[in-house]
Amino acid sequence: MAVKMNCLLYLSFSILIAISFVLLLTHYKRSKNKSKRKLPPGHMGLPWIGETVDFCKAQRKNKLYEEFIKTRIQKHGQTFKTRLMGCPTVVVNGADANKFFLSNEFKLVVSSWPSSSVQLMGEHSIMEKQGGAHRCLRGIIATSLNSAGLEGLVPKICKTIEIHLENYWSGGDKIISFYSLTKVLTFTIVLECFFGIEVKSEMFETFERVLEGVFAVPVNFPGSKFSRAKSARKEIENMLVDIIRTKRKEIEENEKEKEGEEGTLLSRLIAALIRGEISEVEVVDNVVLLVFAAHDTTSFAISMTFKMLAHHPDCYSTLLKEHNEIMSSKRREETLTFEDMKKLTYTWQVTRESMRIFPPIFGSFRKAIKDIEYDGYTIPKGWKVLWTSYGTHYSGEYFEDPLNFNPSRFEETIQPYSYVAFGGGPRVCAGYQLAKLNILIFVHYVVTKYDWSLVCPDEPIIIDPLPFPSQGMPIRISPK
Numbered sequence: 001m002a003v004k005m006n007c008l009l010y011l012s013f014s015i016l017i018a019i020s021f022v023l024l025l026t027h028y029k030r031s032k033n034k035s036k037r038k039l040p041p042g043h044m045g046l047p048w049i050g051e052t053v054d055f056c057k058a059q060r061k062n063k064l065y066e067e068f069i070k071t072r073i074q075k076h077g078q079t080f081k082t083r084l085m086g087c088p089t090v091v092v093n094g095a096d097a098n099k100f101f102l103s104n105e106f107k108l109v110v111s112s113w114p115s116s117s118v119q120l121m122g123e124h125s126i127m128e129k130q131g132g133a134h135r136c137l138r139g140i141i142a143t144s145l146n147s148a149g150l151e152g153l154v155p156k157i158c159k160t161i162e163i164h165l166e167n168y169w170s171g172g173d174k175i176i177s178f179y180s181l182t183k184v185l186t187f188t189i190v191l192e193c194f195f196g197i198e199v200k201s202e203m204f205e206t207f208e209r210v211l212e213g214v215f216a217v218p219v220n221f222p223g224s225k226f227s228r229a230k231s232a233r234k235e236i237e238n239m240l241v242d243i244i245r246t247k248r249k250e251i252e253e254n255e256k257e258k259e260g261e262e263g264t265l266l267s268r269l270i271a272a273l274i275r276g277e278i279s280e281v282e283v284v285d286n287v288v289l290l291v292f293a294a295h296d297t298t299s300f301a302i303s304m305t306f307k308m309l310a311h312h313p314d315c316y317s318t319l320l321k322e323h324n325e326i327m328s329s330k331r332r333e334e335t336l337t338f339e340d341m342k343k344l345t346y347t348w349q350v351t352r353e354s355m356r357i358f359p360p361i362f363g364s365f366r367k368a369i370k371d372i373e374y375d376g377y378t379i380p381k382g383w384k385v386l387w388t389s390y391g392t393h394y395s396g397e398y399f400e401d402p403l404n405f406n407p408s409r410f411e412e413t414i415q416p417y418s419y420v421a422f423g424g425g426p427r428v429c430a431g432y433q434l435a436k437l438n439i440l441i442f443v444h445y446v447v448t449k450y451d452w453s454l455v456c457p458d459e460p461i462i463i464d465p466l467p468f469p470s471q472g473m474p475i476r477i478s479p480k
């Protein structure tokens with residue numbers, strides 16, 4: 001009996017020693033690996049807050065490149081570390097970095113939005129999806145923007161713009177707030193033309209209230225920006241659920257629409273809902289997300305196109321010629337077609353160049369899902385990665401004389417991943433074609449029907465956190 005007890009004790013003791021040895025070895029290996037890994041250079045700043053204040057200050061003045069990124073690139077190189085909003089972050093710059101991080105979405109990194117954005121856009125929106133669910137939603141959006149979809153969108157967008165101009169631009173010579181009105185227009189285009197949802201009064205303001213909280217501190221106390229945004233989101237949710245259920249009934253009674261091969265993006269989403277591919281809450285979240293993704297970005301791109309045209313009269317004359325040629329090939333009252341859009345190459349170069357200098361989205365955050373070896377450094381799992389368009393758009397390595405406005409530079413082939421106004425990789429902008437149509441058609445209407453000039457040519461641009469002209473870009477207009 002005593003011998004048996006001794007044996008058991010001996011066995012337990014040996015197992016304990018073995019486990020301790022394995023644990024020690026693992027710990028040693030880990031700390032050895034940790035000490036071997038080389039973090040990018042840079043300063044983490046103050047505890048928790050890091051360099052957030054410098055980042056936000058520079059961002060607000062629209063000097064993120066000059067005052068935050070460029071100075072650190074000069075000190076540390078293209079890849080540097082910092083701490084932003086409590087998170088250790090690596091800022092990466094250059095076409096190779098854009099390609100590496102944007103194309104490795106889902107494999108090495110995943111997109112990483114602040115908690116307030118996720119709560120307000122909805123955790124079932126495309127920006128939170130990965131793998132098959134992400135592909136499914138992108139597929140539905142893509143079929144709405146195939147060539148048949150785009151052809152059908154042109155007359156709808158023309159009609160909406162005509163109504164908009166009649167409502168807000170008519171009445172002879174006057175001053176209007178260009179950016180603020182263009183926001184209303186792009187909002188109407190995405191909801192009415194793309195989704196097929198009629199815009200009712202107050203809808204714009206309610207969506208705007210949601211957007212105001214998208215980057216706010218996610219504290220839900222009464223009166224805070226975030227709580228106001230949350231209650232606006234609830235109103236939108238209720239309204240959308242009603243619309244979706246009514247539309248669902250209609251579709252279920254119409255076999256063609258049930259296939260999801262016809263109609264607007266909303267009918268395609270609901271057809272997918274009926275087929276059981278997505279849920280009702282996914283339809284709601286994606287309507288909210290797409291409206292958010294579409295209207296601020298497009299209206300800012302349009303505004304900067306006009307700002308740059310005002311500052312470069314020679315470019316304006318070339319652009320005007322392109323539009324007059326289209327006009328002269330048409331009978332009175334004949335509207336634009338999808339074929340006409342293909343002729344507006346210079347106009348699109350002007351817009352691309354304006355977005356190179358004033359990107360509507362300056363970049364976005366990713367989160368490392370494993371330790372990443374990049375540029376001779378290790379980016380530890382869990383750290384954030386910030387890619388920015390400034391790192392290439394403002395670099396002489398990719399764009400000669402980068403601060404000079406020169407739309408013709410887009411006649412040449414541009415190095416992949418150096419022009420990233422629409423992002424790249426699996427999360428490249430899903431609404432690129434809609435944005436392009438919206439911009440080209442609106443420019444056509446304005447330049448062929450109005451004489452216009454900027455009231456404040458040097459109006460500053462503020463980024464908070466999306467860019468906008470600080471005074472709403474007032475312009476003086478008179479009908480031609």
Ligand code: HEM
Pocket residue numbers: 111126127138190194290293294295297298301355359360361363364365420421422423424426427428429430431432434435
């Ligand atoms: C000039 C206008 C626009 C610009 C500059 C722009 C820019 C961008 C950029 C840079 C991204 C990538 C973000 C990232 O990598 O994290 C993106 C994604 C996205 N954009 Fe746009 N966008 C514009 C208009 C639109 C429009 C009109 C729509 C929809 C109708 C739209 C829908 C989306 C969606 C759904 C995504 C996320 C795609 C995904 O996660 O797979 N965008 N956009």
